[in-house]
Amino acid sequence: MELTRILQLVFTGLIMGGIYALIAVGLNLIYGTMRLLNIAHGELIMLGAYTTYWLYMMYGVSPLLSMVLVLGLSAVIGLVVCLFLFFPVIRSSRSIAVLESNSLLIFFGLSFIFTNTASLLWTADIRGYSYMTQVVHIAGVPLMHNRLLALGIALLVCIACYILLQKTMLGKAIRALIQDREASQLVGINANFIYLFSFGVAFGMAGLAGCLLSMFYEITPFMGLPYTIIAFIVIVLGGLGNILGSLLGGFLLGLLETIGVSVTSPGLRPILSYSLFILIILIRPKGIFGRGVY
Amino acid sequence: MEGGFTRDMGREKRLLGVVGLILLFLCLLPLVASDYHVSVTLDLMMWIALTASWIVLSGYTGYISLGHSAFFGLGAYLMAMTWTRIPFGFSVVLAGLLSAGFAFAIGFPFLRVRGPYFVILTLGLTEFTKYLFINLEIKLGGTVGRILMMTPSLHILYYSILVVSVIAVATAYYIKNSRFGTALFSIKEDEDAANAIGINTSLYKWLAFGLSASFPGMVGSILALRRSYIDPYTVFNPIVSFQVIVMAFVGGLEDVEGAIVGAVILTLVSEALWARYPYTYMIILGVIMVFIVRFMPLGLVFPIKQRLAKKSKESHR
Numbered sequence: 172m173e174l175t176r177i178l179q180l181v182f183t184g185l186i187m188g189g190i191y192a193l194i195a196v197g198l199n200l201i202y203g204t205m206r207l208l209n210i211a212h213g214e215l216i217m218l219g220a221y222t223t224y225w226l227y228m229m230y231g232v233s234p235l236l237s238m239v240l241v242l243g244l245s246a247v248i249g250l251v252v253c254l255f256l257f258f259p260v261i262r263s264s265r266s267i268a269v270l271e272s273n274s275l276l277i278f279f280g281l282s283f284i285f286t287n288t289a290s291l292l293w294t295a296d297i298r299g300y301s302y303m304t305q306v307v308h309i310a311g312v313p314l315m316h317n318r319l320l321a322l323g324i325a326l327l328v329c330i331a332c333y334i335l336l337q338k339t340m341l342g343k344a345i346r347a348l349i350q351d352r353e354a355s356q357l358v359g360i361n362a363n364f365i366y367l368f369s370f371g372v373a374f375g376m377a378g379l380a381g382c383l384l385s386m387f388y389e390i391t392p393f394m395g396l397p398y399t400i401i402a403f404i405v406i407v408l409g410g411l412g413n414i415l416g417s418l419l420g421g422f423l424l425g426l427l428e429t430i431g432v433s434v435t436s437p438g439l440r441p442i443l444s445y446s447l448f449i450l451i452i453l454i455r456p457k458g459i460f461g462r463g464v465y
Numbered sequence: 466m467e468g469g470f471t472r473d474m475g476r477e478k479r480l481l482g483v484v485g486l487i488l489l490f491l492c493l494l495p496l497v498a499s500d501y502h503v504s505v506t507l508d509l510m511m512w513i514a515l516t517a518s519w520i521v522l523s524g525y526t527g528y529i530s531l532g533h534s535a536f537f538g539l540g541a542y543l544m545a546m547t548w549t550r551i552p553f554g555f556s557v558v559l560a561g562l563l564s565a566g567f568a569f570a571i572g573f574p575f576l577r578v579r580g581p582y583f584v585i586l587t588l589g590l591t592e593f594t595k596y597l598f599i600n601l602e603i604k605l606g607g608t609v610g611r612i613l614m615m616t617p618s619l620h621i622l623y624y625s626i627l628v629v630s631v632i633a634v635a636t637a638y639y640i641k642n643s644r645f646g647t648a649l650f651s652i653k654e655d656e657d658a659a660n661a662i663g664i665n666t667s668l669y670k671w672l673a674f675g676l677s678a679s680f681p682g683m684v685g686s687i688l689a690l691r692r693s694y695i696d697p698y699t700v701f702n703p704i705v706s707f708q709v710i711v712m713a714f715v716g717g718l719e720d721v722e723g724a725i726v727g728a729v730i731l732t733l734v735s736e737a738l739w740a741r742y743p744y745t746y747m748i749i750l751g752v753i754m755v756f757i758v759r760f761m762p763l764g765l766v767f768p769i770k771q772r773l774a775k776k777s778k779e780s781h782r
Contacts, residue, residue: 260758272527273762276710276714276755276757277759279707279754280750280755280758283754284751287745287747290744291744396703407582411582438599448589453575
């Protein structure tokens with residue numbers, strides 16, 4: 172294969188990987204800190220994409236500006252869901268196992284509500300808009316501005332996440348809570364604050380990912396579930412509860428998918444991802460990085 | 466858990482009487498009812514069979530499976546491929562065996578993972594089979610989807626589903642009141658402890674998984690004829706698994722009466738709304754799920770049963 176072709180694959184892989192990482196980190200943050208598996212995660216992506224779309228089409232609001240707005244709105248939804256649904260359920264569940272299955276159902280319910288409200292309001296039509304479609308050549312590879320922007324923002328947020336987790340007290344508290352809930356509370360970590368924080372950040376990042384995706388992918392009410400499943404694959408790759416693993420896992424999956432598709436065919440993309448997923452969960456259920464990269 | 470021998474004989478007899486009456490009613494229904502009512506009852510029995518078989522694994526052991534859609538789709542495809550070549554009843558049995566066989570084949574590695582891993586693994590399985598069939602169909606036939614011609618009459622399909630659902634309900638009921646059921650419940654309570662006292666948990670989980678998978682296979686095969694058109698998107702639709710879970714949770718996870726009550730309630734709601742307002746129906750389904758978990762995590766049937774048990778105890782005094 173010639174060099175440009177390889178570079179093209181790497182760029183495409185990185186762009187998808189960046190988005191995957193954004194989505195997966197949020198999902199994993201909620202799982203790691205609270206042991207809740209958010210099936211409705213993809214729906215926030217869908218809502219973010221629609222919000223960006225409507226703001227652009229109806230009021231001409233630039234997606235760059237919507238990005239901030241969507242991030243904030245999604246984070247608020249996260250806080251509300253956490254406060255009014257999950258705090259009571261956490262209190263009333265007898266054990267972690269009960270909490271896990273109960274929360275799963277709530278998220279299923281939320282996913283139904285979001286998807287079908289969107290279908291009801293905006294019909295099931297596929298929508299899209301074009302924004303920043305100029306092409307720029309980097310090392311001979313033609314790339315659209317909007318994709319570069321998405322990659323840049325995804326990278327920026329991922330790096331911010333890394334710094335937050337590794338270099339700040341709050342990050343330390345989050346990692347401690349993931350490692351051992353009881354012990355971390357004994358040393359004075361405010362678990363409820365971290366739960367709220369995780370929900371806000373996770374939902375916000377999912378919304379942001381939706382905003383970025385809307386610039387170059389089609390928008391439908393049902394676009395969420397595939398991304399939820401991709402996020403599952405990524406967090407399984409990187410290890411449940413291992414946030415840094417998800418960052419790396421996202422980029423890894425993006426690259427693997429792009430390369431896999433280019434040597435086989437686009438129709439096989441889901442099969443490739445699911446085979447990888449099933450294999451990893453069966454062979455290394457703790458993720459390819461194990462428990463090492465906290 | 467209540468054992469079979471502690472129950473008084475009077476109650477047992479009354480229960481048998483009620484079951485007999487219901488069965489008689491279901492057998493005679495097609496002779497008097499309109500086609501519309503027969504097909505609604507057919508749908509109802511289909512969901513009862515799916516939910517009753519789902520609780521055998523997921524209700525009793527706590528391994529929440531989203532794999533029912535995968536087995537449903539396999540059954541539907543087996544029927545589509547064998548229809549008009551071998552007798553219809555034979556295909557249904559074969560579909561059950563195929564789904565059970567598939568579950569047995571993947572059971573040991575799959576059931577090694579627990580909790581949320583198992584949930585997303587089975588969701589992945591459903592999606593995997595869906596895309597596998599889409600690709601196979603395109604490769605083999607060039608198109609996605611199959612039309613089934615000269616399908617049996619509504620009444621024949623009705624009685625087939627009746628037989629399957631009666632077997633499913635009886636299986637779930639019988640297992641709960643057997644040693645096998647006790648072993649499954651011990652997995653739900655504490656799998657490691659159950660293992661430690663010598664219960665072969667991996668064997669029991671595996672058996673329950675295969676048994677539970679055989680029914681969606683049979684139901685799927687009959688439904689393929691009922692719809693007379695199938696494609697991977699509709700028969701491997703994860704919505705089937707989701708609906709089954711809602712039904713089971715509405716009724717209460719731990720016994721077959723709950724599964725039946727849940728299936729009846731949801732099917733009636735769906736009948737009223739699904740055809741004309743599909744999105745509204747799904748929103749209501751979502752609201753019910755959130756509401757049940759938030760305010761009545763034990764389901765509808767269990768609290769009522771408890772209250773009845775309390776009452777009968779008081780009246781004995």
